[in-house]
Amino acid sequence: EKAKWPKETVELWERLSKKEANDVETVQKSIVHHVTTTLARAAYNMDNFSAYQAVALSTRDRLISRWNETQGQLSKADPKRVYYLSLEFLLGRSMDNALLNMGLKGTYGKGVEQLGFNMEDVIESEVDAALGNGGLGRLAACYMDSLATLDYPAWGYGLRYNYGIFQQRIVDGYQTEYPDYWLNFDNPWELPRLDISIQISFGGHVQSIQDEYGVTRHNWIPAQSVQAIAYDVPIPGYDTENCNNIRLWRSKPTKTFDLTSFNEGNYEKSVEDATNAEKITSVLYPNDNTMAGKELRLKQQYFWTAASLHDIVRRFKKSRREWSDFPDQVAIQLNDTHPTLAIVELQRLLVDEEMLSWDDAWEIVTKTFAFTNHTVLPEAMEKWSVPMFEYLLPRHLQIIFDINLFFLQKVEKKFPNDRGLLNRMSIIEEAQPQQIRMAHLAVVGSHKVNGVAALHSNLIKTTIFKDFVDYYGEDKFVNKTNGITPRRWLHQANPKLSKLISDTLGSDKWLKDLSLLKKLTTKIDNAEFRKSWMAIKRHNKVRLAELIKIRCNVEVSPDALFDVQVKRIHEYKRQFMNILAVIHRYRTIKSMTASQKASVQPRVVIFGGKAAPGYYIAKLVIKLINSVAAVVNQDPAVGDLLKVVFIPDYNVSVAEVIVPASDISQHISTAGTEASGTSNMKFVLNGGLIIGTMDGANIEILEEIGEENIFIFGCLAHEVEDLRHAQRYRGVPMDPALQGVISAIEKGVFEDPKIFQPLISTLTVGKDFYLISADFASYIAANQAVDTAYKNQEEWSKKSIRCTANMGKFSSDRSVKEYADDIWGIKSYPIVDEGHM
Ligand code: CGF
The missing domain is CATH 3.40.50.2000 (Glycogen Phosphorylase B;)
Known part of the structure; x- marks a missing residue:
């Protein structure tokens, strides 16, 4: 675009988009600027919370500069990226962490004190972003910190819940739960990308037709659609210019759908549909190590994985590469079985929409995904009832049955006449009603499966995935011992x-x-x-x-x-x-x-x-x-x-x-x-x-x-x-x-x-x-x-x-490096400070 502009215009842009300096006075100016303009408050009439808001907004400006540089340079270089799909990111507070990682804590501390506030009180005013239950969500947050610090090209994908994990109060010795509406005062640590909206569909039926070559094509005619809107959360690395991204999706009603109902005179239905659409990302399920089995949870999982994949595929398509290059550009890590539907969705996109053959598509899929298992507890194993699944995702169910059929045929070939084995390994559990075993689907659709500590990685090989180890061999099953970021935790x-x-x-x-x-x-x-x-x-x-x-x-x-x-x-x-x-x-x-x-x-x-x-x-x-x-x-x-x-x-x-x-x-x-x-x-x-x-x-x-x-x-x-x-x-x-x-x-x-x-x-x-x-x-x-x-x-x-x-x-740096080397095949891409906003 720049090439079309006259030289003076380009120069003007260059000059005006220079980064702000990071000295105390410039920082103070930016804080006061946010107080008086963004917050529209009188300069002296402030409490700790508004001071926090202004400091947060000023910090955010600096984060955005780094984010822009990082994403700009990565778009140009287009290295292989990893996408970390996690239903939970337990980030906690952001301000202290962002300032420390960017090396600005001292400057801001001084600036804030001179403006009459105590930095610790200001930091304390921030509410936690509690979009997770416990270990799994905090692990995802630590890994994002390490990925950014080690300059890995990485994006997280998750959901932007309106309500995070409930607030716990103790009444008469008992736990009582209260909603955590953490967005009450807006969230300065996210960038709403209202222009990035993806349509996600549910329900309906599948039309199967023969194309001109006699190949059966499946056309999913959904009954319902909602929009996924992107919210980006910048994740600055420590002592580096690199600033990665977590993209969180929020559900909203689609305009077209509303209008149809409305025009038919069914105002109430259109309102009801709108609230139902909003519900998808309304609340985090408060279970850790237990499976809820609720329809809304399945909707969340599909909504999130479909939106994320759409986004990943769109980014890949910009490079105009061959589909077979997809696994060389894209690694997707499944944090637990929650995002396993991504496997099915990618297969669907490649076969139904991009018209690849089943086998070509499946090869791409299995080279792209890797799966982390976090538990052997039976009550935590995700299963979805087939009738419920079919009602929400009829085409995906067909694909799962096909994946299972082709998989079991291969197992049968390798270990003939062992019906017990086929039953045990099947993605479909023969219960009343039938159940889809998400862990089996995740293993079958991934090229690597890892446990999170040495003992655990051995246990999964001898218990829940024993048959799969016999079938695939040991190499597919690896250990990646968890880690924590020393930046936050020390x-x-x-x-x-x-x-x-x-x-x-x-x-x-x-x-x-x-x-x-x-x-x-x-x-x-x-x-x-x-x-x-x-x-x-x-x-x-x-x-x-x-x-x-x-x-x-x-x-x-x-x-x-x-x-x-x-x-x-x-x-x-x-x-x-x-x-x-x-x-x-x-x-x-x-x-x-x-x-x-x-x-x-x-x-x-x-x-x-x-x-x-x-x-x-x-x-x-x-x-x-x-x-x-x-x-x-x-x-x-x-x-x-x-x-x-x-x-x-x-x-x-x-x-x-x-x-x-x-x-x-x-x-x-x-x-x-x-x-x-x-x-x-x-x-x-x-x-x-x-x-x-x-x-x-x-x-x-x-x-x-x-x-x-x-x-x-x-x-x-x-x-x-x-x-x-x-x-x-x-x-x-x-x-x-x-x-x-x-x-x-x-x-x-x-x-x-x-x-x-x-x-x-x-x-x-x-x-x-x-x-x-x-x-x-x-x-x-x-x-x-x-x-x-x-x-x-x-x-x-x-x-x-x-x-x-x-x-x-x-250190989570060690964990992340092991994932990068042994599973994702990605390399560091250090970002150069070009001095731009
Ligand atoms: O994941 C856990 C945690 N409860 O979230 N599991 N899950 N699901 C495990 O129980 C922990 O042992 C583990 O440290 C954590 C992260 O891998």
Whole structure:
């Protein structure tokens, strides 16, 4: 276009589109400009929230400059890109992160303070973007940070929910849920692209006709359409010009559809259709590791995958390459089975719309997709009922049946006469009604399948995907151990520790190469260093104690051992076992003489996490924690020796306060149930020790930090089935200490025991699926070992430093690089600062 313009016009544009400078005064000017124009407020009449809005808008301007440069340069160079499809992106707050990553925190801090505001208060005014449930969504956010930092050409695709994960309040000890309307005051961290609108269809029927060559063509005549509107969220890398994009889709009614109804005089129907269309992206399903099976959820999944694929294909088509080049330009990662429909949609586009042969299309599809599995829990396996699916997506159902038929024919050829095998491997489960197994579809349509920690990746090969390993061979199944971004989880969340590390190592290079932390081990024997290290931990504990006072109205001493379990509430994560052990501790303290009490290590047991609203047993665990807290915290016989708190509404920004403040944290899932866990990595990176089972990434953390720096207990994954069997058929009695605890609950020490009966009955002999009784004695012993170790503060500080020093492996930079090299085949493309806005 530029070529057509006169030279002077081009020069004028060039001159006027130069980037703003990043000195304090220019930054202040841009803040004041936004206050007075965008916010239309008088310059002196401001509260913290409007200050936040103005600073956010000014930060956003700088983000957009980088975003424009990145996307412009990538469009020109057109390298292979990866598209990360995730139904959840748990980003949390953006401002602090964006300023730190762009290297502007200092400048903005100074500018804001001079304008009369405290930067920390301004940062605190931001609400979390909570478009995720837990680990899976936060993993996606960490990966986006690493992709941008490592200059990989990458886009995320997700949904822009109007309501994120619900807000949790505790009423009479029970969890109650409130809507999280996070968009109340607009979201400065997104760029609405109202011009990018894609029509997405549902329902209707399929017309099959023979074309002029005698080939049967399938024509989907949908019954209903909605629009997908793009909202772009810039993701700046750390210490690089690169700024990637997450494109989130919002559903809106299509104008044409409305008009037809309206013109037919059916005004009410057109309004109803409009609200139904808006509903698709209205709310995030609040389930983690459980499958909802709801029609609206399936609609969300199709809406999102179809819009994303349309966008990806449109971008590919601009390059006018051959279709066979598609997998050389495009890698698509399926974050769990939620986006598996993308496989079917791409096959449909290629066969029905682009007229490729089935086999050519299928080759392209299977070279393009790769699939991450996050769980082996049966209740989390996504299945869709065939009748419901057919009603919403009739053509896609035909394609799935065809994919399945051709796949099973090949299996049959390789392993003849094994009907049991065909039944087990089929994408269609022969139930009443039939079900579509999304995990099988994802495996069949992908070239690589990965688990998220070494143990988990091995488990999927021997359990849920065993037959597929026999069929495809080992190479298709790989491990990519999860990681976390050190920028958010240390540099941003624990600024004092970050500074100490940088000062000690002589630079902040470790933020991009976490293995450099190893050098901290040379400081372990330096008493001064250890003192500074522990002073920072104490500072962080004071900060957490303040939050606990505000949120729970409980005073806790920062000198006590802070023991934390914060994560989704789930039976397999065994918060129940934790609170039962707390009761045991309480009873033990109560039975002590004064002199015995003098040697007890004071402990504050901190819980946090949300339960899925329909998960009755998990909600009862929250109630039990709060009932125990109410009794223990008031008991003068215990005093400061034990305090119990449940911090309501755990989210990313609360985690940023909790993680740096823990002495010990609990990662105590029944072996073989937690695929990886990522909070374990966050705690250890911040010098917190962990108590855990041989499960998920705990095992690899142990390997890195050494067994003397971690408190391991409980049965091993390969023992679980035998233990369950023994319990069920040989009536193994309940652990005696546990028996004592249960009797106390049943006697009504903590409220009316009837309330907790359903919870207690999950422990009856033969039913204790998560093996709380089997692991109880070793759990109590591990907790005692923690107390003993903590008493020796010098030794503890050494362990703490060793923990941080050895966490290099768990940077999400390492994970993402492994994905890029082994799965996606993409290369870094550094962006050059051309000085443009
Ligand atoms: O994914 C999880 C998490 N709950 O979201 N799974 N899912 N689904 C696993 O349970 C975690 O163990 C894992 O760390 C996380 C991210 O892979």
